[in-house]
Amino acid sequence: MGLKTRVLEILENNRGRSISGNSIANSLGITRSAVWKAVVDLRREGYIIDAVTNRGYCLTGESGLMNERSIQGFLTTEHLGRKLDVFKTIDSTNNFAKSLAQLGGEHGHTIIAEQQTVGRGRADKSFYSPANQGIYMSVIVRPRIPVACSPRITACTAVAVADAIKDTAGIECGIKWVNDIFVHGKKLCGILTEAAVGVETGELDYAVIGIGINANNAEFPDEIRDTATSLFFESRRIINRAELTASVLNHLESRLKELESGSFMNEYRERSILIGKRARILSGDRVTEYDCTGIDDNGFLVVRDMDGNEEHLSTGTILT
């Protein structure tokens, strides 16, 4: 266990109480300045540690939790996450964000929850959302783009999330068309984009981008144990969820500017774990075996069936 982690462990055991640098140093057999250096590093990772003269260090009660202060401290965006609501528990952040968007919720307004009771995924699947472990966030966006470009939003988000995970946790991820982030053959993150078109304008009114990341999960229920992974499993360290959340928003804001040009699509293709593979794909109520040959500029999967006919699939579920 590294020095920083051992210092954190002592601070955790005294959460909310001050403990002197001297006594941390003595119990670890290190100098006071080494304790100080560990505290500086921990603060950089987002832990809120107060230092009070003659009393020592105190890990504040909110440290490691998701709140406005801890997330916004890492934000570099103009709009995304500047308006932020963090709930302890909610049915689904996408449900809440959609209701807000229908009432005129502004571009960038972000909803985060520590737990979802009815976390939703694509195709009526649920998204496992236990308390204080994952990241469950929904962002209202109102990009001024032709409706024809809106299917790109999910692909654009997948690239932003992969970039953020690389920056924050140092892990390279693959993208499993259309909306899943994978590491070592297991699902790490899912994205659910729900959009509405203005009846009168015929233009995209809003999209709610829902992102669920398995961050610090140390276990999964039986049904998904073999198919899901977390950043904790992959890196063996606790991830600062506030920092990762902000990083997703930072990357997403800049990637959304590429929606019309589609310039993020090359990165999406580079990260694709399907191109060059054969897969059984459920599309509508039909299961077909295809060779996956590419992803077009709209984010549609280019496939060839066993008779050699080419199709561009806008949506579908990969069965194998």
Ligand code: BTN
């Ligand atoms: C999928 O796996 O198909 C997509 C999962 C998306 C989960 C996120 S968590 C935050 C937001 N709220 C939801 O109910 N779903 C999305």
